[in-house]
Amino acid sequence: MSAGMELIGTETRAARFAGLQLTAVGASVTRNADVREPLLSDITLPIYPFYVRVRAQDSHPVTARLSILSAARLATVMASGSRPRVDWSETLATGAPILRSSEWRLPSSSCPPPCAGSFAQHNAGLVIYSASAGTDYDLARTLAHESVHLAQHTRDAVLDAIPASDAALARVGPLGRTLSRFIVVDPFMPLRLIDEGELRVRGGTRRSSWYETEARAFAPGGEIR
Numbered sequence: 001m002s003a004g005m006e007l008i009g010t011e012t013r014a015a016r017f018a019g020l021q022l023t024a025v026g027a028s029v030t031r032n033a034d035v036r037e038p039l040l041s042d043i044t045l046p047i048y049p050f051y052v053r054v055r056a057q058d059s060h061p062v063t064a065r066l067s068i069l070s071a072a073r074l075a076t077v078m079a080s081g082s083r084p085r086v087d088w089s090e091t092l093a094t095g096a097p098i099l100r101s102s103e104w105r106l107p108s109s110s111c112p113p114p115c116a117g118s119f120a121q122h123n124a125g126l127v128i129y130s131a132s133a134g135t136d137y138d139l140a141r142t143l144a145h146e147s148v149h150l151a152q153h154t155r156d157a158v159l160d161a162i163p164a165s166d167a168a169l170a171r172v173g174p175l176g177r178t179l180s181r182f183i184v185v186d187p188f189m190p191l192r193l194i195d196e197g198e199l200r201v202r203g204g205t206r207r208s209s210w211y212e213t214e215a216r217a218f219a220p221g222g223e224i225r
């Protein structure tokens with residue numbers, strides 16, 4: 001999985017998509033090993049807001065499921081006051097929606113006034129960047145950093161959120177099992193919650209969180225100021 005993040009950290013556009021998918025394959029293999037299935041039997045690849053599932057032995061080997069969390073986030077952001085636009089070139093190069101905000105800096109809880117906000121943010125499988133891209137910060141470097149967060153999100157989804165969604169829907173009965181072929185109900189990201197919780201207990205800044213520390217290790221620079 002870290003090989004995928006290393007690829008993203010090279011800051012080249014071509015490596016970003018490959019890095020995200022490599023992270024997803026690594027997480028899928030880990031998950032398959034955990035449940036004692038053949039390592040490549042069930043692979044999840046993210047094309048946000050979808051999770052493409054590849055099961056070579058299945059009668060439907062390739063299926064796509066909508067992430068409820070990512071779809072909800074995308075709908076919320078697109079309808080927000082700042083009316084961001086889709087940057088299609090970066091979106092296709094990443095495998096996740098990359099949006100350009102019309103705001104110079106993005107309001108950020110980790111960078112409250114007098115700090116002017118953040119360059120870019122990842123949330124639930126999509127990245128939004130501010131209008132100051134290319135003027136006082138480097139967009140490629142910033143997108144590399146946010147793409148490591150995308151990879152972290154994907155790892156959490158494959159290891160925890162997707163299996164939890166499948167298990168919960170299976171308990172609902174036949175309707176749930178049918179739904180689980182089309183959607184992933186993934187509002188819970190356990191590792192992320194543990195990270196946030198640990199940060200709160202320690203009273204640390206967001207910058208010192210495990211997620212930020214990991215993202216900086218693979219893609220230095222390109223974070224909030």
Ligand SMILES: [Zn+2]
Binds near residue numbers: 145149211212215223
């Ligand atoms: Zn970050």
